[in-house]
Amino acid sequence: MATNINKEAPNVVTETHFKTLVDSGYQAEVVCKTKATKKAAVWYxxxxxxxxxxxxxxxxxLVPARKKLGDDDEIAVRTFKTANGLISxxxxxxxxxxxxxxxEGGRTLHALPETPIESSDS
Structure with a gap:
């Protein structure tokens, strides 16, 4: 069976596949690329x-999706610029x-709870 390399680029995962992986026991590692700073009540x-x-x-x-740029595919890493966006x-x-x-350089691991908690959004 041939593998279609256009379905998943090496070392990246789309948001949909990310959800599937964390649901099956994988962990999310958050990596800080620049030191966080506070402006008003928001952390950037x-x-x-x-x-x-x-x-x-x-x-x-984690990548949002591929973007077609001319003849080449460009893969952009999904970045979060506010703590609120990351939490959401x-x-x-x-x-x-x-x-x-x-x-900068800090890392934290996150795992889904073993038993899902009911959402309070009603």
Whole structure:
């Protein structure tokens, strides 16, 4: 059976596949790319998310989707520029606790709860 390399680029995962992986036991690793700063009541920085297995032998960067640019495909890593945006994304994926690294190079791991908690959105 031939593999279609256009379905998934090496070392990246789309948001849909990310959700499937974390639902099956993989973890989300939040990586701080720039030191977080506070302006008014909002924390700004640049964070990325990787999906990893517990043994850390499988690691892929989260990407929103491929963008067609001329003859080449360009793959952009999904970045979060505010702590609120990062929290909102992780909550939408089912995470009930979020720990955000604030210093450049900081990393935190997130796992889904073993038993899903009912959403309070009614």
């Amino acid at each position: 920085g640049i964070w990325i998310i990787r999906v990893v297995n517990k043994e850390r032998t499988y690691e892929k960067l 994304f992780l909550e939408s994926m089912g995470f009930t606790q979020v720990n955000i690294p604030m210093l």
